[in-house]
Amino acid sequence: MNYYEHTYITAPELNNQELETIKNKINEILKKNESKIVREEDWGVRTLAYQIKKSSKGKYNNIYIQGTNKVIKEIENFERYEEKVLKFLSIKIKKIPEENSELIKTT
């Protein structure tokens, strides 16, 4: 089992329902491969440094996953063909940090 950090950017004009369908699908893939989300962070809507798929803003979602490399492959495969997901990045990490990052949404 490895630890992974996965962030994905969705289109900013999505409503809650559409967001939840994406989240549910990711959860399904995780359950299938016996892995789980350890931590979650919501970075809110930020302005992008450059335009992606013709939108200049994006909603950032950050999750920490405990699982195998198969899960990451499947999640990335799903996000690649999902139009509402603008971009994603997954990184293998050794430890899961306990403190919140500086990018977290402050309201």
Add this chain to the structure above:
Amino acid sequence: MMKRKKDKKKFSKNNSNSLFNKSNQRQSKSCPLSGKNAPEINYKNLKLLKKYVSDTAKILPSRITNVSLGKQRKLSLEIKKARVLALMPYVGE
């Protein structure tokens, strides 16, 4: 002949004082990212990363910023991660 040699020596000494002392002072600066209280290099720490990028969003060379070799390698990796997620630009204005 003897006179000439003496003149040459004098010249070289003066030269070293004016030109080469500067470079010695620059070398004595230590790396700002290593040591006990150094900040952690991470692609989420945007405030830190923006210090090491030029106005046109290029990564600054370590000969200017005095970052050590190992830390410079890590810095450039983290900046590239931030670029993928559109947290930092590839090209500046």
